Amino acid sequence: MKKRNTVLVSGIASIIILVSVQLFIIKGIWNQRNEMFALRYSVLSKEGLDFLNRRMRTDGFDTVRLLLRNYSEQANKELHALKDPRDIDAKKKEILNYFTTVVYKEQDLSDFLSKYFERRGFEKKFKFTISIMDLDMINDDTIPVYQSEGFLNRGRPNTGVRSGPADNLKDKILVNWFNLEDNSYRFLFAYYIDFSDKQKVILKETSVFLGMSILSIIVVVIIFIITYKNLMEEKRLSNLKTDFINNMTHELKTPLSTITVAGKTLEMPQIRNDDAKILETAKLIGKQSVHLNQLINMILEISMWERTQFQLDKKTISIEEIVNDVVDSFKSGGGNNATIIQKYNFSGAKVDIDAVYFTTLLNNLLSNAVKYSDKQPVIEIEGFTQDNNVFIKVADNGIGINKIDQKHIFDKFYRASTGNIHKFKGLGLGLYYVKKIAEAHGGDVTVHSKPGKGSIFTVTLPF
Numbered sequence: 454m455k456k457r458n459t460v461l462v463s464g465i466a467s468i469i470i471l472v473s474v475q476l477f478i479i480k481g482i483w484n485q486r487n488e489m490f491a492l493r494y495s496v497l498s499k500e501g502l503d504f505l506n507r508r509m510r511t512d513g514f515d516t517v518r519l520l521l522r523n524y525s526e527q528a529n530k531e532l533h534a535l536k537d538p539r540d541i542d543a544k545k546k547e548i549l550n551y552f553t554t555v556v557y558k559e560q561d562l563s564d565f566l567s568k569y570f571e572r573r574g575f576e577k578k579f580k581f582t583i584s585i586m587d588l589d590m591i592n593d594d595t596i597p598v599y600q601s602e603g604f605l606n607r608g609r610p611n612t613g614v615r616s617g618p619a620d621n622l623k624d625k626i627l628v629n630w631f632n633l634e635d636n637s638y639r640f641l642f643a644y645y646i647d648f649s650d651k652q653k654v655i656l657k658e659t660s661v662f663l664g665m666s667i668l669s670i671i672v673v674v675i676i677f678i679i680t681y682k683n684l685m686e687e688k689r690l691s692n693l694k695t696d697f698i699n700n701m702t703h704e705l706k707t708p709l710s711t712i713t714v715a716g717k718t719l720e721m722p723q724i725r726n727d728d729a730k731i732l733e734t735a736k737l738i739g740k741q742s743v744h745l746n747q748l749i750n751m752i753l754e755i756s757m758w759e760r761t762q763f764q765l766d767k768k769t770i771s772i773e774e775i776v777n778d779v780v781d782s783f784k785s786g787g788g789n790n791a792t793i794i795q796k797y798n799f800s801g802a803k804v805d806i807d808a809v810y811f812t813t814l815l816n817n818l819l820s821n822a823v824k825y826s827d828k829q830p831v832i833e834i835e836g837f838t839q840d841n842n843v844f845i846k847v848a849d850n851g852i853g854i855n856k857i858d859q860k861h862i863f864d865k866f867y868r869a870s871t872g873n874i875h876k877f878k879g880l881g882l883g884l885y886y887v888k889k890i891a892e893a894h895g896g897d898v899t900v901h902s903k904p905g906k907g908s909i910f911t912v913t914l915p916f
């Protein structure tokens with residue numbers, strides 16, 4: 454139990470560590486790809502701007518410049534004429550609004566860049582953002598209209614210090630700063646681009662790593678489950694073996710101690726004169742020796758099966774006759790306190806079987822029906838033929854078998870949980886034997902049972 458828990462805990466811990474390491478690596482790769490993506494488009498857009506400047510002699514804001522020049526002369530005059538601070542504020546807002554609208558609506562840079570990206574074989578669809586840093590209206594003096602936080606905190610970017618993007622611009626790619634100015638205004642802003650399917654592109658690029666790490670996690674989990682299951686199976690087998698040794702010792706000791714006591718009895722002088730008592734004791738010794746012999750043979754035979762294949766000595770026999778023989782001798786032997794109902798009709802079918810093994814098979818089923826009973830045993834033997842198969846059903850009114858045990862009762866050494874407390878003696882080999890014998894004849898055995906109600910074992914043999 455302790456070992457099982459340690460294995461479970463250490464297995465789960467290593468899987469968690471593995472998953473965390475993989476997540477860490479993937480996050481690193483993701484960030485790296487993210488940066489590479491930004492860098493790629495940053496370089497590309499700089500090249501695009503360069504191309505515009507060199508070839509077309511424009512920065513994409515020519516229309517903007519024209520509109521602003523026309524507007525700002527008049528606006529400047531109006532602003533300078535105002536005295537009331539509220540009016541000044543309202544005018545400033547109006548100017549800022551105009552500048553913002555114009556720079557957003559009338560710029561050609563986005564179209565230029567989009568075409569340039571497409572020509573270079575890259576994604577052409579992007580959104581742009583213009584972040585205004587500084588807007589001043591200049592007459593004889595300068596009236597600041599707007600200054601962004603970044604601009605105020607860090608000074609003018611074009612003096613050398615480049616302001617980092619504000620929070621909402623963090624994931625966007627900075628293309629460039631633009632400083633538009635003439636006699637009546639100075640307008641400084643940054644132009645950013647942003648790709649909506651950036652995540653998709655990065656996901657595609659990292660999918661190989663992602664796939665590989667998911668695969669490695671799955672492989673490790675599968676290996677762990679298999680190892681754990683094997684360990685559990687080993688544990689189950691070792692428990693079965695321990696139980697078997699205990700049961701075997703108990704099973705062998707019972708007839709042996711009876712024989713020892715009987716031997717001692719025969720030594721007593723008062724017994725030696727009593728012929729009837731001597732005969733009875735001798736019979737007891739004989740019976741127990743036979744039982745002991747059977748037990749030893751059973752154990753030996755099973756260990757032989759492990760090494761060699763089943764050797765059947767098959768003969769074509771009337772199934773009805775052999776079932777009759779086994780039932781008759783069972784009635785006169787151990788099963789004489791049971792009520793046995795024979796309801797079989799094999800229509801004279803003859804089957805190729807090994808009579809000795811078949812007898813053992815049926816005997817085991819019958820003696821279990823008596824053994825695992827808590828009341829007067831009633832055994833019903835049914836039999837019929839169907840589709841070239843012989844069906845033999847042994848039904849009892851015994852203690853029954855629960856669903857979990859039903860799955861294992863044909864396993865070697867397996868005894869249902871009530872079995873090991875020695876209320877019902879046994880080695881857990883009887884049904885294993887039955888299954889092996891049925892299978893060696895090309896047939897099978899199944900069980901149908903309800904605890905407290907009884908069990909039905911059905912043997913099928915082909916003919």
Ligand code: ADP
Pocket residue numbers: 821822825849851852853854862867868869870871872878879880881882883884885907908
């Ligand atoms: P054993 O009888 O030596 O324990 P078996 O292989 O014959 O071994 O049976 C395996 C287990 O199946 C038994 O321990 C018992 O719990 C259960 N079993 C077998 N036959 C019956 C039956 N007719 N009714 C109830 N339980 C049975």
